[in-house]
Amino acid sequence: MAKDEFKEFKLVGTRPDRPDGLDKVTGRARYGADISAPGMLWGAVVRSPHAHARIVKIDASKALAMDGVKAVVTRADFPTGLTGDAWNLQENTMAGERALYDGHAVAAVAAISKTLAEDAARLVEVEYEILPHVTDVDEAMAEGAPVIREGAADATVPEGMHPNVVKYMEFGRGDIEAGFAEADLVKEHTFKTEAAHQGYIEPHACLGQLGEDGKGEMWVCTQGQWYIRKMCADVLGLDGAQLRVTPSEIGGGFGGKTTIFMEPLPLALSKKTGGRPVKIVMSRSEVLRATGPTASASMDVKIGMKKDGTITAGRAEFRMQGGAFPGAPVDMALYCAFAGYNVPNLEHVGYDVLANRPKCAAYRAPGSPMAAFAVESLVDELCRELGLDPLEVRMKNAVKSGDQASYGPKFGSIGLVETLEATVAHPNLQAELGPNQGRGVAVGYWFNHSGETSVSMAISEDGTAQVSVGTPDIGGSRASIALMTAETLGIPYEDVRVNVVETGALGVNEPTHGSRATFASGKAAVEAARQAIGEMCRRAAKEWGIEPEAVEWVDGAAQPAGPNAGEFPPMTIAEIAGKMGSTGGPISGHHESVPEGVGASFGAHVVDVEVDPETGRTTILRYLVVQDAGRAIHPAYVEGQYQGGAAQGIGWALNEEYIYDDQGRLQNPVFLDYRVPVASDLPMIDTVIVEVPNPGHPYGVRGVGETGITPPLPAIANAIQDAVGVRVRQLPISPPRLLAALKAKG
Amino acid sequence: MQYHTPASFEEAAALAAGAKGTTRFLAGGTDVLVQLRAGMVIPDDLIDLKRIPGVSDITRTDDGGWRIGVAVSGAQLGAHAELVADWPGVVEGMELVGSTQVQGRATLTGNLCNGSPAADSVPGLVAACASVEITGPDSSRTVAVQDVPQGPGKTCLKPGEVISALILPPRGKNAGDAYLRFIPRTEMDIAVVGCAVSLRLDGDTIKEARVSLGAVAPTVLLVDAASEAITGTTLDDAALDALAAAASAACNPIDDKRGTVAFRTEVAGVLAKRAAKIAYTRAKGA
């Protein structure tokens, strides 16, 4: 579908107030910790202070003896015999024989107040036998490294590798040796990135109640209530349909709230207290120690380039640790590594490695930022050495619609070329740079995702419409879904209410992840609206005594499709709805599917930095995000995604990192030392929304949430080299690291 | 935990002296509450000093110096134009502690008593020759600020003793002070290195100087060699280089999550130069 096939829209592309705006500026929106229940108890979790230790004995007698303490649970209270991912989730929820990382839960307590629960948790006595530990990915796969878990490797891992390597992959195309031979310049370097946390401001919170009859209720901050339901049911041995999960408003997630950490514990404690509701709210240090950051990575990249900028071959070998469980996103990282380039000869090798760290979770384009840091940094180094313009080189090698992607499939409609063109044209590229200032560019990619989607919509008696979606609104999706529904129905935006509903109200929905809410729930809402329109046309046809096919829907009303259909004045949605009771009953629409037609999104970032050569501190002077949105349904929230992604990438590049001491204890589990960017660290973040409509979506939507975190990591490294002439291949490029590099250069 | 609200420092000292377990004094609370919430220090007795008359006052002393109450917040200091004119370095050190919100609560005395080698307000006080009045269960005494910290988390206060006021000397003429710190972000971090310089001029020549460093040793340092490096000079390039060298030489830092030994040592010299230039400019303008 070409751009000009899209008609002018009345609502799509406008910037109305978000439907939940008033709730969120007045403080009445209810997040995870904001709900209490009659008879409620508070829970607190006992956590391992050791990176790796055998749990010899847990003695909760002192805690249980306290007045007001109602229950203690340990792994002994969980069902046995789980396998695969269910076992991994259970083991991470509550340690079994061994604590596998600093912060790993070993027991939980319920009491009549929060203070009492915390006091009781401190009185639970746990005897540990400390075991050797490892937290670095390269050390974890080296000979002699402590084994985190025997037998965790899957069939992909070749013989002879360390047992901590639990997954191995390789793929490629062409002949890479021939490709490197063809190049005028071949460069190869190792790059490292540290784990970064999603850093959502709302800590995990969950209110759960579970009876002896196996029926349970949960109020929880999550990106996906059905994922919570399935995972909790698996871990606790419950029937999924007996567990009803209501998502609260969510205070940020970025992938980190697509899985469970402590959420089964309120249920387990509730069951042990005769079904009393139990609330657990994590502290910030629990969030940082025991919920999933992203993986840390060690990456070897080799690229060959001709003098004219043509990339002839590329090789990427990525090693990632995602904590004490399988699941580092090494596959996604490899798929994204060369996704922006048409390179005939490629080789990818990946290792998923266990280490004594918390179980990693998804974080905005999981794997892609690390891959971009390695590949886009090295491409920049090649451009510098060959005297080539980095944007021209990216344009020269850019993938286009229909090209075979580096990871196999053919690209559908993509907008990398349009994105690069818009980047080159932006005035930021003409801004003058002073001493110790530099400019860096980089490109990023994310596939985007669809997933199981179920949406219902119903017309009210007055002709307004309600839409029930299963994807929590994490950044304005109520607004975008309402816009698309209203556009389709031909009614005002204000006449649509979008509700995020509990698990009992719809079929299974995947979480709000993979940049899918506006794409998948939006597409399903449009389909549901079209179904309702069909029904309303039938009602009008019946009243007029003509064939339903002779009725069309225009601007929120049924009307005869042409002069031959008959002469009737348009019948509005309100008129049709007003008599629904006598014309056949409720009017609604429903759609469920795994929507096809996901549109991938490329972005290009340009950053100007200034480095203080005496202290190694980097200041962001100017920042530009250019990204293909397909079509921006609500442009303000698309810009918001671009800006937020860039800010997170800037934090990861400059200051955010997991710091472990030699005992394997996390040294910075507070926002004081886990340094996310603050308002005074950043300039305004300029955005350009490129619109190459996605033909797979009725309004051309591509997911926009994730790509934006990817380019900042290499773009900043590239800008720093431009400013002060040193190349830093390890993140974060913190002042001590950069100053050391500057001193080494002399 | 028992929460007390004594009406005088004598009462506070008596409460503390009579307490059996862990005791903490509450002024701004920005350290005490964090430790309480984290379960690091749960005092048996918490003695809130804010109900004692005068603790929120900033008053000019008879000799032209300043007496600052123990509950005076950073925000109050920053809003006091005369104090800022006299001791801009002391005030800017305090104003760097935490956020706007923390500024509404945090106090100079609390920052000092927390005993952190990285406390932002302490180098400025040391450079300024500030002192504290201490009320004990039996007697009172006055101690120079540089003698209060005894190591990370440790102070010279004996059981039952409480700081009852902070005293800044008269500023005098042709003098200026400044404090700079290095942090990775622009706000909200603990100092990786801090440096305060206070000096007095005779014409263009530095007549006297005090240089103090934070976060580069177990306690805030008063670096005599650094002071000597610029005293008698016009803060020319040679003096600045000597100052930087002396500051770096005085460092005895650690590698930790906030910085490395090499980084702290290097940047101490850089900040000393920069702070000295600001103090010099202020002294010239005074």
Add this chain to the structure above:
Amino acid sequence: MSKIHVTTKVNGDTVEFLADPRETLLDCLRDRLGLTGSKEGCGTGDCGACSVTLDGTLVCSCLVLGAEVQGREIGTIEGMGGDDTLHPLQRKFIEHAALQCGFCTPGFLVAGKALLEKNPNPTEEEVRYWLAGNLCRCTGYDKIVRAVMDAAAEMRGEAA
């Protein structure tokens, strides 16, 4: 341990509650008084989500004990403006899409209001430094800063 009886004013209303001496003002607002608009993001004064005013001064309510507020006056997000009486900052936050998840929003609004009362004409840099203790992980701050500047302009009577 015995609880402490506290009488104080919240958003102009006299209220009473019993506080465990270890409970923070934030705990008391949320769990004793049902005012859950103030959020706990860190509990260490590093995120600003619990921002309130205490006798007119901006503070983190997680760094104040409930027992300390006897006889004081507290202002929270719930007192800033109802739907029909929104403060210009509240309106501008919606207009500029200055919130995504909205969790940090109450803290930003309370802090922003304190800024504009002190400084009706702040520069961008002043806004950014004043709000440096309010973390937002969603927006990159761009739209928040614009909303605050725009609200300030409107309150000064300047056309946006």
